[in-house]
Amino acid sequence: MRRTFSTWVSWIFLALSILLLMFTYYRAGIIYQGTLNDHYFKYYLIVIGGVAFWVTVLQLKERIRINVITVVIFSIVGLYMVEGGLVFLKSIQPNVRAVLADKIGIEYDKRTRLEVIEDLIAEGVSAVPTVFPQALLKSIGSSEKDINALFPLGGISNRTTVYGNESGKYLIYKSDRYGFNNPDNQWNSQPIEWLLLGDSFAHGAQVQPGQEIAGQIRSITGNRAINLGIRGNGPLVEYATLVEYGKAVNASKVLWIYFEGNDLVEDLEREKNNPLLMQYMKNGFSQSLLDRQKEIDIKLERDIVVNQGLMNKTRWTRLYEVRRALESVDIDVDVDVDVDVDVDVDVHSPLFIKILTKAKTMVKSWGGELYFVYLPEYARYSNKAVLQDSFRKKSKIVGLVKEVGIPIVDIHQEVFSKNDDPLSLFPFRLNGHYTAEGYKKVAEAVVSKIKKI
Numbered sequence: 001m002r003r004t005f006s007t008w009v010s011w012i013f014l015a016l017s018i019l020l021l022m023f024t025y026y027r028a029g030i031i032y033q034g035t036l037n038d039h040y041f042k043y044y045l046i047v048i049g050g051v052a053f054w055v056t057v058l059q060l061k062e063r064i065r066i067n068v069i070t071v072v073i074f075s076i077v078g079l080y081m082v083e084g085g086l087v088f089l090k091s092i093q094p095n096v097r098a099v100l101a102d103k104i105g106i107e108y109d110k111r112t113r114l115e116v117i118e119d120l121i122a123e124g125v126s127a128v129p130t131v132f133p134q135a136l137l138k139s140i141g142s143s144e145k146d147i148n149a150l151f152p153l154g155g156i157s158n159r160t161t162v163y164g165n166e167s168g169k170y171l172i173y174k175s176d177r178y179g180f181n182n183p184d185n186q187w188n189s190q191p192i193e194w195l196l197l198g199d200s201f202a203h204g205a206q207v208q209p210g211q212e213i214a215g216q217i218r219s220i221t222g223n224r225a226i227n228l229g230i231r232g233n234g235p236l237v238e239y240a241t242l243v244e245y246g247k248a249v250n251a252s253k254v255l256w257i258y259f260e261g262n263d264l265v266e267d268l269e270r271e272k273n274n275p276l277l278m279q280y281m282k283n284g285f286s287q288s289l290l291d292r293q294k295e296i297d298i299k300l301e302r303d304i305v306v307n308q309g310l311m312n313k314t315r316w317t318r319l320y321e322v323r324r325a326l327e328s329v330d331i332d333v334d335v336d337v338d339v340d341v342d343v344d345v346d347v348h349s350p351l352f353i354k355i356l357t358k359a360k361t362m363v364k365s366w367g368g369e370l371y372f373v374y375l376p377e378y379a380r381y382s383n384k385a386v387l388q389d390s391f392r393k394k395s396k397i398v399g400l401v402k403e404v405g406i407p408i409v410d411i412h413q414e415v416f417s418k419n420d421d422p423l424s425l426f427p428f429r430l431n432g433h434y435t436a437e438g439y440k441k442v443a444e445a446v447v448s449k450i451k452k453i
Contacts, residue, residue: 202229
């Protein structure tokens with residue numbers, strides 16, 4: 001029997017749906033080590049539904065099949081036209097930071113992070129993007145089925161790593177033996193005086209190597225300082241990092257760097273939904289990450305870094321801008337400070353209190369002292385109507401930390417409130433992280449305050 005044009009088109013769509021199902025199975029099998037992870041379940045439903053749909057279409061009468069195919073094709077074309085329009089609108093929007101940089105005579109690198117990485121690779125440099133735990137929350141350990149999966153808390157070790165650009169120049173650093181932003185020689189011998197836990201503000205976003213808080217502390221004190229901060233970390237990941245790497249450091253001073261913008265509002269809320277991470281609340285749990293760095297490197301290189309490059313290059317086919325507009329969120333979440341200042345802060349979260357208490361006990365066990373460093377966000381100073389003590393429930397959080405018995409270094413009080421122009425400590429006076437001068441003042445305040453405690 002002669003096949004009609006609509007039949008051939010239906011078979012083509014069915015074949016594409018089957019290929020998508022195979023690709024979904026392939027990706028899920030690699031990233032989730034063969035387990036049916038909840039994150040990919042919705043994609044299985046979509047592609048299996050697609051297969052079933054086209055099998056059904058093939059059974060329809062010719063006239064109905066033609067109508068269905070016409071609607072599908074026009075819908076697909078329409079979606080890609082919308083995607084093209086959104087991409088065009090985005091391309092003509094000026095980069096505010098680049099415009100301000102031009103006005104004051106600062107050279108601004110306008111390349112994307114992927115372009116920077118590709119340029120470095122072309123020069124023979126083995127470069128990778130930053131890899132951070134928050135990006136893994138939905139893909140690793142997010143269900144009871146893969147609770148024993150490997151969940152990395154650091155990045156790829158001993159590699160040129162590209163972060164981001166807020167001040168005109170990308171942060172590019174050589175990661176240490178565990179994938180963190182440190183000169184590797186900091187791990188070579190004891191004693192190590194300082195250990196830092198935190199998110200992107202501890203990580204060093206987005207200044208040059210040595211200008212981050214840990215680097216500034218090394219310059220001020222001449223002591224060894226290990227920075228375990230990574231972009232996007234919240235309290236649960238920070239505690240997990242302390243469990244995994246703290247025992248290799250046994251630092252006498254441990255800084256818990258708390259960012260008021262999202263540590264409780266967003267980060268902990270996401271982290272507590274990951275069953276694997278919640279295992280850290282059980283005494284004695286560990287993934288033994290210190291001894292698994294080769295395994296971590298292989299996993300991150302194969303599953304995450306390659307995937308990031310692929311996903312960036314296939315944004316058009318994945319209707320990235322359309323999905324982003326529908327979801328009203330930044331899918332890549334490159335800066336972890338853009339949050340709604342009106343979102344309520346769960347100050348009395350039992351989990352947060354438990355985390356701080358366990359962290360304090362652990363640090364005490366090796367003879368160290370845990371300090372809580374409170375970092376203020378941009379909105380505290382851009383909004384003139386802010387009540388400093390009640391904003392983000394700061395006074396209640398400080399009171400809670402004091403009740404747990406952890407000394408506090410209040411950076412708002414020690415640094416920003418003493419500056420006549422606090423916005424000058426943010427690059428181009430825009431929402432984001434601190435300038436190199438801002439980080440320097442934070443480090444000076446931390447060292448000075450701890451000496452007095």
